[in-house]
Amino acid sequence: MKDRKCEVVARFPTPIWIGVVENSGDVNNSLLSYIKNIKEKDPKGVHRSNVLGWHSSDLDLQNDNIKNFFSKISPMIKEVTEDMSWDLKNFQLKVTNCWAIINKKFASNAGHIHANSLISSAYYVSAPKECGHIVFDDPRPGATIKKGPYKNLNNWNQGNFLIEPKNGLLVMFPSFLTHHVQPNMSEEERVIVSFNLDIVGKQ
Numbered sequence: 001m002k003d004r005k006c007e008v009v010a011r012f013p014t015p016i017w018i019g020v021v022e023n024s025g026d027v028n029n030s031l032l033s034y035i036k037n038i039k040e041k042d043p044k045g046v047h048r049s050n051v052l053g054w055h056s057s058d059l060d061l062q063n064d065n066i067k068n069f070f071s072k073i074s075p076m077i078k079e080v081t082e083d084m085s086w087d088l089k090n091f092q093l094k095v096t097n098c099w100a101i102i103n104k105k106f107a108s109n110a111g112h113i114h115a116n117s118l119i120s121s122a123y124y125v126s127a128p129k130e131c132g133h134i135v136f137d138d139p140r141p142g143a144t145i146k147k148g149p150y151k152n153l154n155n156w157n158q159g160n161f162l163i164e165p166k167n168g169l170l171v172m173f174p175s176f177l178t179h180h181v182q183p184n185m186s187e188e189e190r191v192i193v194s195f196n197l198d199i200v201g202k203q
Contacts, residue, residue: 014174016172019076020169021076027068031065035102042056042057049109049180050101052103052108053107053108053109095195096196097196102190112178114196118198119172121172121197122165123195125191128187131188132190134182135162135182136160138159147159
């Protein structure tokens, strides 16, 4: 193989953490029942980025279903803290809020960011086929001004990044990253739990 004349260095990278929670069936069933019960009590929900879909108010972080969920995903969150090299000796990680979204057929979520947090997420409680990919936009405004005639997509020239949902999939990403959700084209509901993480001083 011909030796390269230039070294390629990665700077200003944008991490997205993607992982599947092992044996997620029980936690998904519990979450689904919990979320459906909340929707029955509050069928209107709140309006955020949701288009035709239902968005809950903030969930109770002390609820056993939510505590069990975070216990299940804690090793994955720990990897985020290690990758980001956060100082957890002098500061602590905090879940600032958590909510649920149910997208029926044709429902979607408009493009948005999550202000006042560091890491945001989407966890798929129920994700049927064709229920709508989550789409991340290139966060560099200048990179969208002009693009070359690429032979194929790779890490250096890719713009939007799509992730196909599936049951038990957890996606975590920097909160500044603009993202939207495509319309649910399935006959079944798409159900997710999302949360925001921040670093705060130790009390």
